[in-house]
Amino acid sequence: MALFRNGNGIAWARRRALVWALFALAFCAAMNIYHYSLQGARGLYLWDKTWLFRILILMGLLPLGLLALSLPLEKIKTKAPSKLLRGFSLVSSFLVSLASLGILAFLIAAPRMGELRKADLNLIDPSIKLESSSRLYDDQEMLLRLSVGSDAHWGTEKTDSNARSNILATIAENKPDLFFLLGDTVETGSSVSQWNAALSDLSAIVPKVPLRPLMGNHDALFGGQYLFKKAFFPEAFSSDSGSPYYYSIETKVATLVALNLPWGTENFDRKQRTWLEEVLKTADPLKPIIVFSHSYFYASGYDDPDLDKPWYDHYQNIPALTPIFERYGVDLVVSGHNHYMEFLEHNEVRYAIVGAMGSKSDPVPAHVSPASKWIAVATFGHVNINITKDYIVVEFKDQLGKTLHEERIRYLPSLESGSNERSPQA
Ligand SMILES: [Fe+2]
Known part of the structure; x- marks a missing residue:
């Protein structure tokens, strides 16, 4: 019975981490699609190979990757490693969502704040x-x-x-x-x-x-x-x-x-x-x-x-x-x-x-x-x-x-x- 409860608990935790990881991926994709659609921005995606810019493109995959890594670890007796990875996935989902929405807000708001002089x-x-x-x-x-x-x-x-x-x-x-x-x-x-x-x-x-x-x-x-x-x-x-x-x-x-x-x-x-x-x-x-x-x-x-x-x-x-x-x-x-x-x-x-x-x-x-x-x-x-x-x-x-x-x-x-x-x- 305890085992059954434990199995249900893992499935629920996995589902929760998956939902948040998908949210993070969607926010990151929305930010990049908006940026890519702006006149003159596409070249940045092709020419810029700085690690910071590549992180902005790929960070949406991190929570899903961490969750995928936790799956095989669920089969081993000690549950701590998979639990830890699911925790990392949740935290990274939160951070990626926050960063994506923040950058999206910056791209929209920054040029529109402040007055251009006459x-x-x-x-x-x-x-x-x-x-x-x-x-x-x-x-x-x-x-x-x-x-x-x-x-x-x-x-x-x-x-x-x-x-x-x-x-x-x-x-x-x-x-x-x-x-x-x-x-x-x-x-x-x-x-x-x-x-x-x-x-x-x-x-x-x-x-x-x-x-x-x-x-x-x-x-x-x-x-x-x-x-x-x-x-x-x-x-x-x-x-x-x-x-x-x-x-x-x-x-x-x-x-x-x-x-x-x-x-x-x-x-x-x-x-x-x-x-x-x-x-x-x-x-x-x-x-x-x-x-x-x-x-x-x-x-x-x-x-x-x-x-x-x-x-x-x-x-x-x-x-x-x-x-x-x-x-x-x-x-x-x-x-x-x-x-x-x-x-x-x-x-x-x-x-x-x-x-x-x-x-x-x-x-x-x-x-x-x-x-x-x-x-x-x-x-x-x-x-x-x-x-x-x-x-x-x-x-x-x-x-x-x-x-x-x-x-x-x-x-x-x-x-x-x-x-x-x-x-x-x-
Ligand atoms: Fe120049």
Whole structure:
């Protein structure tokens, strides 16, 4: 009779531990599914291999694992070991549930707590045709003048804030038709104070410069896409793609295309791909096409011990996108993500890396891309892109505006007579 009662008691304790373990698994799964579904967060699951992040993904399995281990121990005479493991399972269920619900609450609440400061910025709505004023420069008529910077990383002491301010002042002085910020504007996207620091400096130094920021992987961290949109894509704005993260901008002189590639191709779904091909196919064949993105394509780099993948010649972006660029005659692709300035060329498409807006430089490249033509490591700066009647002039500038390197890209219209569509190249 006592044995029967004891057996029932074990079954009840086992059931109770199982129910709590399943709750913990469900809470952990809900937290990860919510996080994974956020714009720009998927890359973290693929690239980040720190033990802390892996624990967040796998901790939901711990209570069930401990309970499974206790089952064979129930058969031995001494009941203490199985009882102890069931106890550990219950405690871990409680801790995993608490951690999962806490992180879920943080992801939802952190970006929504605190007020974003009112910024005095000249943000450009991608759905409105960009006006440009031609100017003479070195006897060349500049039909469109762009400035591009990336990876300013407001919010970390690792960034050289003086260099960042110098670069912004140089850009303000240059008065470009459009200034692209290619992402990683802040270090941790969920931090309202970091966005406020960025908005404060941008409002103070480049209030009049037409500005169009893209979202980088750091901007999207832990719910940061909410603040990115709030800061840089007001509700009144729209785009040809319907997305605030990728779009084309019409100008008289060039086709400008912004892509949503915060880490790699995690967000490059069928919808973005179809839209991109349509934009490139129907682009005016007489105008150059310039593509902007946060993550790079061809690039020199290194192996980061915290990351699961090589940080050079992008293993996702190259096969997924460069054949499209080559097919439709994209002239220049400008990206950040790498904290260098680099110029590369592959199959007649030119690539510029400009992730040097004050953020800590990446180490000297252990891998030099075969496509690399010029690189500046540990040098802060930005790029000016001036479009003339025949050339795209790319000027790599240091933080005080001195030209470090210049490239002239002759853009060759791929006209097919009688056709208003850009003819794909074989
Ligand atoms: Fe960065």
